[in-house]
Amino acid sequence: MTRFANGDLLAFEAGAAVRSASHAIERMRAHGSEGRGISAGALDVLIRLSTTDRGISIGDLARAGGVSSRNVTGLVDTLERDGLVRRVPDPEDRRSVLVEITPAGQAWIEAFRKPSQLAMRAMFQGFTPEDLLTFRDLCLRLATNQHRLADHLRQIGSQP
Amino acid sequence: MTRFANGDLLAFEAGAAVRSASHAIERMRAHGSEGRGISAGALDVLIRLSTTDRGISIGDLARAGGVSSRNVTGLVDTLERDGLVRRVPDPEDRRSVLVEITPAGQAWIEAFRKPSQLAMRAMFQGFTPEDLLTFRDLCLRLATNQHRLADHLRQIGSQP
């Protein structure tokens, strides 16, 4: 290994580590939903939709996931083709399209949950509940930090 | 949020959280190496090569990264096209190709390190050194867990 200043080394290593960890999770997830053919990005959208009864607009889904709205449009396309999701016009804004989960989508999530939880439990084997809790919180803090940074960068980028 | 059994909920949420976190890191990394045009997968290979003076074979790189060897071939292609990496024949096995980092590659890594560390420091703002340490360790444990699981799955998959 190359040499670093103390704290920066740790941050650098942690960055690399979280990348491996995410790859690991992704791989297990793929294994869990194997055959039922839903891919990572689409799954994110579906899970987000499953947490509410109201529809969510494409733009809001994009902002929530931190990706472009064009991307979400595509993911919703595939989910809709599979019948897991449905587009309905927004009664309050005719530009907007609300996406809601269908009963088939709910069923898919239910079927996905059990094996996914088992896989996750296997992945987090050896973690104490406290480990799990702090780990989750640190991850979320990382995500919010990034959101804040992205906003900041966007601001200083748009007014040089 | 939907309802879960206690521990499984946490594992499920932690899985989602690490995905966001990794996306966050990835985005900052992209921002850091902007213009210098190296992408995530290639960067992983380059970093791995920068940690040793000897060449590493395509297959070993693939196993270390947990990806297919075909994929590594492609990544090495682009790195070689940019002059950051070089293929040399393995003197001990004429099937194998060793990949080594060039001086230009070393220089790239050096140039990348500083802004990357700054970005990481910004990302991990608010983390105590202990947070950072446990976070990194938990991530690595996750990765090793996945490796073990993958091996296990491969074994039971190949002898049904």
Added chain:
DNA sequence: CGTAAGTATGTACGTCCTTCATAGTAAGCA
């Protein structure tokens, strides 16, 4: 020697994600 296994790579493909361009709609202001 001959067969089996390992190596890198060609071909083909799927998914994620992006940017730019476009048509429809909303909102603010003369």
Added chain:
DNA sequence: TGCTTACTATGAAGGACGTACATACTTACG
């Protein structure tokens, strides 16, 4: 009211990562 500006979703095009399968070459083992 009409005009301009901004926002919405989407079409088109493309880059990058990753996979599986087939192939040619080399090694190792019987």
